Amino acid sequence: MDIYMAPMEGVTNYVFRKxxxxxxxxxxxxxxxxxxxxxxxxxxxxxLMELNKDYNKGQYLIPQILTNSVxxxxxxxxxxxxxxxxELNINIGCPSATVTSKGRGSGFLQDTKALDKFFYEIFEKTADIKISIKTRIGFCDYSEWDDLVKVYEKxxxxxIIIHPRLRSDFYKNKVYIPAFIEACKILKSxxxxxxxxxxxxxxxxxxxKLKENKVDTVMIGRGLVRNPLLPKAIKTGAKITDLRKTVDFLDDIKEEYLSLDFGERNTLFKLKELWGMVLSDEKYSKILxxxxxxxxxxxxxxxxxxxxIS
Known part of the structure; x- marks a missing residue:
């Protein structure tokens, strides 16, 4: 199983990855x-830091871009x-209102004709760069997925990285697995x-369900931040958690931010955001x-x- 780290703005950034x-x-x-x-x-x-090849050494790194303009x-x-x-990845999944209001991210999913035209013009003129997309399965209704798949299969x-939620779900409600399985049977990508x-x-x-449909790659975001050892657990088949290793990991993140002159206040803000995900269990509420x-x-x-020492 191949594992990708999901792009999470302000979280899995260049410091986190390094x-x-x-x-x-x-x-x-x-x-x-x-x-x-x-x-x-x-x-x-x-x-520039996100894209800096020297800073990001050792990573198979794909730039993700957000646009609806050819x-x-x-x-x-x-x-x-x-x-x-x-290689580039195009974001067609971000549910943020500031993004969707401009017809970008998952806002682009509302107009399949415009989306089809966008990809047609890109692929007509692009031969020397690989393109992937990260998409949701619709804006506000599951029925939208059929039309979107017809565009993508062209x-x-x-x-094609598929997050099987609607834009209207944001990150709540359950993922709709049938939409993903349907796409596996149709898409050539x-x-x-x-x-x-x-x-x-x-x-x-x-x-x-992934094995049944010959899917060998997953992308993980919050689960990986919460337990950085989760990819190892998946690859070895054993449940692995080690809070001390996570403490050491976040301690190095602290030092990296300070070395980049983020300042104490901004560094603390970043660390508190990460710990909020790592210590999400109720038993850690007091220390958090x-x-x-x-x-x-x-x-x-x-x-x-x-x-x-706990």
Missing amino acids: VYIKHFSEVDKFFTPFITPHMKKGFSKSE QDFFKLSGEIKQMGYN YNFCE KPVYNGDINTMEDFKILNE KRIRKADTINKYKKHIEELR
Whole structure:
């Protein structure tokens, strides 16, 4: 089973990925959080770091872009290609209102004619770069998936990463597995499953259906952040958790942010967001509350030491 790390804005960013491969080795492919076109200015500092080949050494890294404009796609893909990348992922899944209101992300799913035209023009003129997509199964109704699959099956995507939820679901409600299975039977492009793999038990239940449909790749987001050893557990078939290893991992993330001059306050904000996912079980509620109240790195370290010896 190949495992991809899901792009999560502000979470699985360049710092997280760099430190992750220092501690763990079971992720096969990484994706940048989505990058948007800037017609009047260049890449932001954070986008340049996401794409920096030297900083991201050791990663099979795919830039993800967010656009519904052919013109913007070619400008952005050309710039990224010059940085040494030969594969791109197009985001057609982001449910954020600020994204969908502009017809981007999962907002693009509302207009299959425009989506079809977008891909037609891209594939007519693109021969030297591989393209994958990350998609949801519709905007607000499962019936939309049939029309979307008819569009996707026309084009030679290297992969189609499917999160079987509607935009209206955001990250709530159950994933709709029948839509994914249906796509596996129709699409000529390689399908990749994404969604609600939070524990080894989740994967075991899902894997029976994946094997039946010859799916050998999954993308994991929150489950991987919560337990960075989950990819190893999946590949070895054994349940593995080790809070001390996670503490060491996040400690190195802290040091990396500080070395990049993020400042104490911004570093604490990033760490608290990560710990909120790692310590999601009720049994950690008290220590998580203390971590969230820490207003200095020294106070934060004190609470982390409590975890290390627990």
